[in-house]
Amino acid sequence: MDAHPSNVRMATERPPTTDPRKAAAMETLDLHGVFRDDRAIYRTVQQALFRCSATGVDVLEIIPGRGSGTLKRRVLAFLNQQQLRRLYARIEEDPNNAGRILVRFR
Numbered sequence: 001m002d003a004h005p006s007n008v009r010m011a012t013e014r015p016p017t018t019d020p021r022k023a024a025a026m027e028t029l030d031l032h033g034v035f036r037d038d039r040a041i042y043r044t045v046q047q048a049l050f051r052c053s054a055t056g057v058d059v060l061e062i063i064p065g066r067g068s069g070t071l072k073r074r075v076l077a078f079l080n081q082q083q084l085r086r087l088y089a090r091i092e093e094d095p096n097n098a099g100r101i102l103v104r105f106r
Contacts, residue, residue, distance in 0.1 A: 026059040027052055031071060041071070042078055049079075052105060053087045059104055060088075066099040075101060 029048045034040040045062065052060045064071040078084070079091055079101075087105070094100040 025057045026061055027057045028061045028063065030063045031075070032063070032065055038074070041074065045075060045078060046084070049084060049087050049103070052103075057105060059102055062101040062103065063099060064101065069098070072099070072101065079103065 027048065029044065031041060031044065034044055048060055048062075051057075062075060064075050076091070079088075089104050089106045092102040092104065094102060
């Protein structure tokens with residue numbers, strides 16, 4: 001069977017549903033590969049924020065990992081910069097998973 005473009009669902013595409021409250025497009029950003037380089041972290045997070053904001057993604061899931069919490073604190077500080085706060089509605093820390101940050105867009 002051919003993988004026709006209409007048969008392939010993008011990761012950020014909304015799944016078909018009758019209740020729009022249950023359908024949320026989500027994108028995931030895993031920072032495990034860039035955790036040592038501050039510039040790469042900030043650039044990667046900033047690009048993801050701009051992309052999600054421009055394309056109508058509802059939730060950006062950022063995975064800094066559990067570890068010591070240093071990377072998570074740096075990401076949260078970066079997200080709280082005034083010029084970036086305009087792009088999203090709120091930030092949530094997952095109470096069940098310390099290595100996960102959810103950025104909800106307007």
